[in-house]
Amino acid sequence: MSSSAQTLTAASSQVGHFIDGQPGRAGRTRFENRDPATGELVSRVAEADEAMVDRAVEAARKALRGPWGRMGEAERSAILRRVAAGIERRFDEFVRAEMLDTGKPVGLVSHLDIPRGAANFNVFADQVATLSSESFRMPTPDGRGALNYAIRVPRGVVAVICPWNLPLLLMTWKVAPALACGNTVVVKPSEETPSTAALLGEVMNEAGLPAGVYNVVQGFGSDSAGEYLTRHPGVNGITFTGETRTGEAIMRTAASGIRPVSFELGGKNAAIVFADCDLDDAVEGTARSVFANCGQVCLGTERLYVQRPIFDAFAARLADAAGKLVLGDPFDQRTGIGPLISQEHRSKVLSYYERAKADGAQVLVGGGIPDMPGRFAGGSWVQPTLWTGLPESSTVVREEIFGPCAHIAPFDEEDEAVALANDSPYGLATAIWTRDLARAHRVAARVEVGITWVNAWFLRDLRTPFGGSKQSGIGREGGVHSMEFYTELRNVCIKL
Ligand code: NAD
Ligand code: 6OD
Numbered sequence: 001m002s003s004s005a006q007t008l009t010a011a012s013s014q015v016g017h018f019i020d021g022q023p024g025r026a027g028r029t030r031f032e033n034r035d036p037a038t039g040e041l042v043s044r045v046a047e048a049d050e051a052m053v054d055r056a057v058e059a060a061r062k063a064l065r066g067p068w069g070r071m072g073e074a075e076r077s078a079i080l081r082r083v084a085a086g087i088e089r090r091f092d093e094f095v096r097a098e099m100l101d102t103g104k105p106v107g108l109v110s111h112l113d114i115p116r117g118a119a120n121f122n123v124f125a126d127q128v129a130t131l132s133s134e135s136f137r138m139p140t141p142d143g144r145g146a147l148n149y150a151i152r153v154p155r156g157v158v159a160v161i162c163p164w165n166l167p168l169l170l171m172t173w174k175v176a177p178a179l180a181c182g183n184t185v186v187v188k189p190s191e192e193t194p195s196t197a198a199l200l201g202e203v204m205n206e207a208g209l210p211a212g213v214y215n216v217v218q219g220f221g222s223d224s225a226g227e228y229l230t231r232h233p234g235v236n237g238i239t240f241t242g243e244t245r246t247g248e249a250i251m252r253t254a255a256s257g258i259r260p261v262s263f264e265l266g267g268k269n270a271a272i273v274f275a276d277c278d279l280d281d282a283v284e285g286t287a288r289s290v291f292a293n294c295g296q297v298c299l300g301t302e303r304l305y306v307q308r309p310i311f312d313a314f315a316a317r318l319a320d321a322a323g324k325l326v327l328g329d330p331f332d333q334r335t336g337i338g339p340l341i342s343q344e345h346r347s348k349v350l351s352y353y354e355r356a357k358a359d360g361a362q363v364l365v366g367g368g369i370p371d372m373p374g375r376f377a378g379g380s381w382v383q384p385t386l387w388t389g390l391p392e393s394s395t396v397v398r399e400e401i402f403g404p405c406a407h408i409a410p411f412d413e414e415d416e417a418v419a420l421a422n423d424s425p426y427g428l429a430t431a432i433w434t435r436d437l438a439r440a441h442r443v444a445a446r447v448e449v450g451i452t453w454v455n456a457w458f459l460r461d462l463r464t465p466f467g468g469s470k471q472s473g474i475g476r477e478g479g480v481h482s483m484e485f486y487t488e489l490r491n492v493c494i495k496l
Helices: 003-010 050-065 073-089 091-102 106-130 167-180 195-206 225-230 244-255 279-295 308-323 343-358 374-378 414-422 437-446 479-486
Strands: 013-015 030-034 041-046 135-138 146-154 157-161 184-188 214-216 237-241 261-264 269-273 301-307 362-365 385-388 405-411 429-433 451-454 487-495
Touching: 041 091, 050 157, 050 184, 050 214, 050 225, 073 091, 073 106, 073 167, 073 195, 091 106, 091 167, 091 195, 106 167, 106 479, 157 167, 157 225, 167 184, 167 195, 167 237, 167 479, 184 225, 195 214, 225 244, 237 244, 237 479, 244 261, 269 279, 269 414, 279 301, 279 308, 279 405, 279 429, 301 308, 301 414, 308 362, 308 385, 308 405, 343 405, 405 414, 414 437, 429 437, 437 451, 479 487
Parallel strands: 013 041, 157 184, 157 237, 184 214, 237 261, 269 301, 269 429, 301 405, 385 405, 429 451
Antiparallel strands: 030 041, 135 146, 146 487, 362 385
């Protein structure tokens, strides 16, 4: 794909809502969506007002009472498989839309984001067939007994509030299980990445999903579509991925009406690299975990603890790997790292770069803005950056930055490494690099996180529980764990 022609065509496009099986009518307000790689206008996006959100929730409620509400699991699963096939059929459109919204390199979008978007529908189409329920026969005083059994019913209308870092992947990670379980959804994509959620509406229609089952409203969070949706009394549950502070705000809103929430939130993930690791693997895996998607992965590593005997060698090799990353045209297959999502996010990341220097960090690599050629000079690029020498109390070591950067500190003993890794309000993920399996088991049991990798990073079986401890989330997604949130368990007791 060549970038410039594609971008110019896209400049005239409009992105809207998707309500009751129709591209929603735009209201009076629109906002601009810009390509983070160049700063050029990609599209104008409709912003939903409260009335538009009402319409979307009404459509979702009406669909629950229609054919969708009476459909069996097998039929729902067949539709989900057609949705997966539809994404695959329109693969290039999804790739292009996601790239223009995010600035991600083509290799990443076409190997991770879009295939996973399709896979999520197939995985949950399979998963729903495996759901079992308990039953108990109990004695009664008259000797006839009673049978208790549990049934799972959909929650109803689920509000799906999404971030911008893996737009289609993370949105479908919620929408697919919600639909597999028979719910209807209203999705609010991030204001930074509106396009693939809207495009998915077309695929839903092509797959034969009844109107009103999948709805999308575009807009911002606070005092906009996100807040209107989460506080809507017609919403029965809220699933959210994003920042911890936003999670707190949504939780307050969800308190009204006692609506359940499922939250995947921020992180400040540590990697622990022991001296007995395979150094090549550890450097390669850690480089991916720090720099993939320009550091905008919730599971990414921002704190590195490296055992002292290999500290210098490891830091030098990781800095070397960072220096070799290719920044450039996202549509060029050779590009390894794209820009940050926006100028605003770049200002935030650069403020941490400045703070690190002010706090006395030694900058091993990067630390500023790269020189980008031509039209890319208008993008929100930053240099991949590594520091060492900061105290653990430094803001840069404590707060989530969500950029292509990490701080590297030495440790001596296993206990010390565990204590350092656990010294965080967050608890999403840890990567442990060691050849000593007994140690790996010991440390994995002690780190206070939802996901631990040993000699790997971002290796995922989609049936396993995914989520964070402490301020990194509430609940678990993946496999049957998603089904637990998207269904309500009811007990039926029959006197025999
Ligand atoms: P964000 O919290 O700023 O926004 C996420 C979504 O919430 C957006 O759609 C936004 O419009 C909406 N929103 C904001 N305020 C709202 C409100 N008051 N009511 C309702 N909706 C509101 O997050 P982001 O910047 O899009 O994403 C980056 C963050 O997401 C990082 O903190 C990252 O760690 C986290 N994240 C976590 C996971 C995970 O699985 N744990 C995955 C991806 C991203
Ligand atoms: O792989 C997934 O299912 C998942 N939820 C990834 C989250 C990545 C966060 O940025």
